Amino acid sequence: GAGVSQSPSNKVTEKGKDVELRCDPISGHTALYWYRQRLGQGLEFLIYFQGNSAPDKSGLPSDRFSAERTGESVSTLTIQRTQQEDSAVYLCASSALAGVFEQFFGPGTRLTVL
Amino acid sequence: DQQVKQNSPSLSVQEGRISILNCDYTNSMFDYFLWYKKYPAEGPTFLISISSIKDKNEDGRFTVFLNKSAKHLSLHIVPSQPGDSAVYFCAASVAGTYKYIFGTGTRLKVLA
Numbered sequence A: 001g002a003g004v005s006q007s008p009s010n011k012v013t014e015k016g017k018d019v020e021l022r023c024d025p026i027s028g029h030t031a032l033y034w035y036r037q038r039l040g041q042g043l044e045f046l047i048y049f050q051g052n053s054a055p056d057k058s059g060l061p062s063d064r065f066s067a068e069r070t071g072e073s074v075s076t077l078t079i080q081r082t083q084q085e086d087s088a089v090y091l092c093a094s095s096a097l098a099g100v101f102e103q104f105f106g107p108g109t110r111l112t113v114l
Numbered sequence B: 001d002q003q004v005k006q007n008s009p010s011l012s013v014q015e016g017r018i019s020i021l022n023c024d025y026t027n028s029m030f031d032y033f034l035w036y037k038k039y040p041a042e043g044p045t046f047l048i049s050i051s052s053i054k055d056k057n058e059d060g061r062f063t064v065f066l067n068k069s070a071k072h073l074s075l076h077i078v079p080s081q082p083g084d085s086a087v088y089f090c091a092a093s094v095a096g097t098y099k100y101i102f103g104t105g106t107r108l109k110v111l112a
Helices: none
Strands: A005-007 A010-013 A019-024 A031-037 A043-050 A065-069 A075-079 A088-095 A109-113 B010-014 B019-025 B032-038 B045-051 B056-059 B062-067 B072-077 B086-093 B106-111
Touching: A005 A088, A010 A019, A019 A088, A019 A109, A031 A075, A043 A065, A043 A075, A075 A088, B010 B019, B019 B032, B019 B086, B019 B106, B032 B062, B045 B056, B045 B062, B045 B072, B072 B086
Parallel strands: A010 A109, B010 B106
Antiparallel strands: A005 A019, A019 A075, A031 A043, A031 A088, A065 A075, A088 A109, B019 B072, B032 B045, B032 B086, B056 B062, B062 B072, B086 B106
C-alpha cells in the first residue's frame, strides 16, 4: 500500500513569500503529525491532528505557521512571510491511532528560504 | 530543554562488529521509547520499541536495552552491516499520549 507522501519534495523561495506544504497520510490513519528538522538537529514537533479533535498546535514556532487537515486525509502546512530560519526539512507522519503506535513518516519537504 | 539526548553525533564501526547507540532522557514520566532509522532524502522509519515494563527487546540483529534508574536506553546492532549506515533517532513518549520527543540523532557509519 501507499505510504505517506509529501509535496513538493524541494521548495526554494524568497524571504517574505508564503509557502504551502502538503501531506497525504496513509489511508485510514487518524493521527497526523508535522515535524521540522533543521540542519544538524533533531525532529522538532510542530502540530498534531487526531480525527475531529482540536489539533495540538503547541509546537508551532510563530503565528506565521499554520496547518489544516481535512477530516482524516490531506494536511497542509502553511508558512507565511518566510524567513531564512524557516529553512529546514519538514516531515509529516501518520499513525493508525494516537499514543504509542509507531509513526510512518513521509520523505519530507526540503524548504530553502533565500 | 532537551528532554531526550543523543550525545554522540556520529559513530564509526567495522562491518561485523557491534554498534551501540546511546540515548538519555530526563523526564521520568516517559514510559515508551522508540528507535528510528533515517537514510538521506528519506523519512525516518521505525526500527524497534520498548515499554518501561521491560528492560530489553530484541528483533533480529537489533536489541534495545532500557535502564530506567539511569534514564538511559541503548540500541545494539549485531553484527553491523554497511546497509545499517544511517542516522538513528531515539524518541520517547508517555504511554497513551501522542507527543513524541526526539533526540538529535547519531550518524552511524559501518565500514566495509
